Amino acid sequence: AENAAVVTNECLETQSTDASTTGSSPPSSHSRNAIPEDCGLVYANIPDIHEWGVFTMVPRQKGSPVNRFGDIIIQWPDPSPMRHDPSLCEDGACPPRQGLLQYTWNGQETGGHNEGRKRVESVVTGLGMCARTTSEAARKHNIIPLVPRVDEGGLTRFDSPGAGAITQYHNYTWWFTKDVEAGEELLYSSSGKIPIIAGDQMTDTRVAPSKPSLDYLKKNGYCIDNIRPRKSRVKEAGRGAFATRQIPEGAIVAPVPVVPVKREELMAKDNTHHKSKEQLLLNYCLGSNTSEWLLFPFSPSINLVNHFHDPNVKLQWSHSSLEIIGQYRHSPNTNKNPPILMLEMVSTKPIQEGDEIYMDYGQAWEDSWWKHTKEIWKPINEHYTPSYVMDDAIRMLRTEQEQKEHPYPNNVFTSCFYRYSDRTEEERTIAKQRNQKDSASLNSFRWKLTRGLYDLKNLRPCSVLKRLEDSKGRSAYAVRMFNRHGLDEDERIPEDQLHIVTHVPRAAIRFSDKSGTTDQHLTFAFRHEVGFPGINFLEEALRPQ
Template sequence: MIGSNNQRCTRFRFIYIFLLCALFHRCTAVSDEEAVCDNDGTCSLEPLIPPECQLVMAESTVPNGGWGVFTLIDRPERGTPLLYGDVVVQVTDLNVTYAVALQRLLDEYWWSAEETGGFYEGQQVLSSIPGIGMLANGLLQENNVLPFVPMVDEAGLTRTESPGAGAITHYHNYTWFVKKPMVAGDEILVNYKPDRFPERNARIQQSPASLATRRPLEFLRQHGFCLDNVKPGRSILPDAGRGLFAARKIRQGSVVLPVPVMAITDPRALDITRVSKGGSPVDHFKQLLLNYCFGHNESSVLLYPYGPGMHLVNHGGGQYANVRLEWDTVPNDVSLTNLTQWQDPQAPRAPKFLLKLVALRDIAVGQEILLDYGPDWIEAWVHHVETWTPASPGKHEDPYTPSYVMDDVVKVLRTQEELQTYPYPANIFTSCFYRYQDFAHSTHNADPTALVTVQWQQTRHTFELTNLRPCTVLERDESKGLFTVRILNRLGLSANERVPSVHIVTHVPRKAIRFSDKSYTTDQHLKNAFRHPIGLSDDVFPDQWKDLKVKDS
């Protein structure tokens, strides 16, 4: 009888502990495992990091570096992709009055649009590269990966047919490739140039010669978060564009993705006001970035997520949602005042705010990852769909044609003379890949009005996006497929890349000439584009940040 009671007690204690593990998704007895449950309620312990996982997020080896990205496998071959490509969100013409509310993002995380080809989107453009671009650390001139140009397209959401037009970024598949062979445990380091992220570089101790940038695999598997459970693809949802899909089976209760977030303490920082030539405001917009932020209707605080994948997670309401967001560590001790103070670049680094995307049920390979965006977002989207009307050209304008479509269908480029009779669509102009400093030493002329002619040559850096600039086609040699062009300057070019004279370049191949969209003509600038943050539920959004909450009388 005593033995039977002891067995019952032992069995009850085991069940109680196991239920706690299942409830909190992690067992303290086995730190590198978590409790996951099948849909029928059967639970088991599984590793936090799937055995197939090849890339993780963990604490960086770089002092004061925050999060970092690490490889779990050897990567001996140069030129192989590190992970699926990033999306890029172009941020145009920031509201300088309120930009202090996102100062940390400006100083430490966002890239120049020269890197991503987004410089034509506006007069002043910054690029958010929320995957590897924001998550990985860097050391001055010490990098083991290099990015390649993003793809640009509307993902089927045309402005004449879809209410989703302008609601997603067109820039995607910005892929990072292995530059130097790596061994398992190495930290991924992106290229930090001396003039990039000066505040962050000043805080990070730049001592690559003595700095160990490798962690033990045991540490990474115990304390890291897998980054390749998912992969991008075309969404199955109408008007959604791209989406995120399970790359392997994901068990109920396991972490699909880590979701670090940065606070934007004033939503007016994402307002855009365009002015007329006379200085009067003419248009009011919201940055496209707003659609990728988390928010709450009782708070002025926005949370901008970064890390691979989250920007591709679409809305699935009710029973269609298969993931939820929860805090890894709840920031209960962080006040709204703290958030505002941490925007100061001179202030101590803000704590790492980390959400997790957790599976609500088993997710099969190839199934789309869907998150419930909340009732406020749903109401805003339904209203947008009901009131949306297709964009139409003005009375004397041609229909809009995206530049990437022009590149696909137009092989014979028209000369400047031919354009007088047969113009391109009003939003289109031609750009050329040309690196002036390769020729500057031989073309310098004291007379800024002098005509200078050089022959186009391809060098190592010619096809980098920083060397794309406006040009006009003057002559065409159809037999050789070569063109003579006039090279022009654009906003954002460095001083040593600005041509000082009438600059003619001959023998330019078709591959060095592409179509570009004029500033403010792409879909993200549409006046009727949808804008609304993703809603965080009451139980997730911290109460102390709800500064707009109506107090009970």
């Protein structure tokens, strides 16, 4: 937020300067930023406090979706410790997060925690990065997210060179928790964003002295519902971005706020486990092979724009970003982190409703993709079934004993929705006493449904010991619960406890993918940034003089 404050309202002016085609020098072209009459959501710089926020242009009802389509999430397993090393924390206080890590969520909030061995950060694009947050205690939030969908977007490791090159986490939808008036800001609770490392503090949102008027938002905001996700028309590309309405030539299709990231941060930490060399995030960054900097764009659906040699949009620096970068050129301290910058995605031809949006990713990307499909990629024919397919296919779960005869595929295990902290003090004391008396005794509890139990952060490994049928013929299970990395302290079952839970319904048990086995970890998964020569302009400004 502090960085965003540097981006002034000038960024929202209707005229912009184009640095995308030449790289280092910014030629001028003009684009129109007219908000369509029926635009429902805008991204605007809040007057007085100079922070960016998301606003609704129409009244909304409690229980209705913010958008009819959700955002993608990119899982960032075991980020390189360079920028935020827990070993740098002293007495529970850690150095502040920098770069993209300032905006990520704890992976367990999005169900991504099994993607990594120790730590997973979730990059929640769209509203998760554009909307501002408020603390749970302040109770000012008016939107909440639901669970994402997880699948391969039609690209399987058995037949597609695109397998592992796109994220499997998508359709992360947001819902209103209150009735909201036209012009109100969308805020969500920051609890999901509280970082994994103890000691990090979230600051609460700064409240604007006065609410921006609808007129101000129309004149100064960027429309952020001109594009939406859908399966791409490009074979092997996965999902794509499509126009939700007609867009004239030369108009701003979407704002493209970007976080600068150092290329070296996206190297996977451990190549023996995360077999591909670079993180999946690289495929969603803008850059050029001559720059050590990358830009991660994050407005809704922007990350879904695919490559085509005959594009209908291009990227250009916003006027204000050019100024900020210009200031860097003259600043003697070039070592500091560059702030959030703003690009604009501008139509280069008239676009019809339903058209797919394409950019030209450039020759280096095309060459790399060509090499990947012709020389590197090979179909995989080993036995593999992703967890979401197992969940659909296997309704009745096998006990540990049955699995000896009839095992599940190697890449999956079972997880249960369970909260150890739901046990009453009394239950815990009895368990403790029993443990002290007889080390062989079991602690067995009855599963019960409590509020919020089906949140993804409450998933933990569990093994099925017994299957029973209830009076209505439905299966219920007795399971042993385990701990996993990243669990909150009060959720950890004491190491010396054999924690058995009975009457667990099938709905509370899920298949999960073992760490390092999903497509994004495939050895031959494609990795290349989206070509954006305009980054050279930033690179030049940041280079020590």
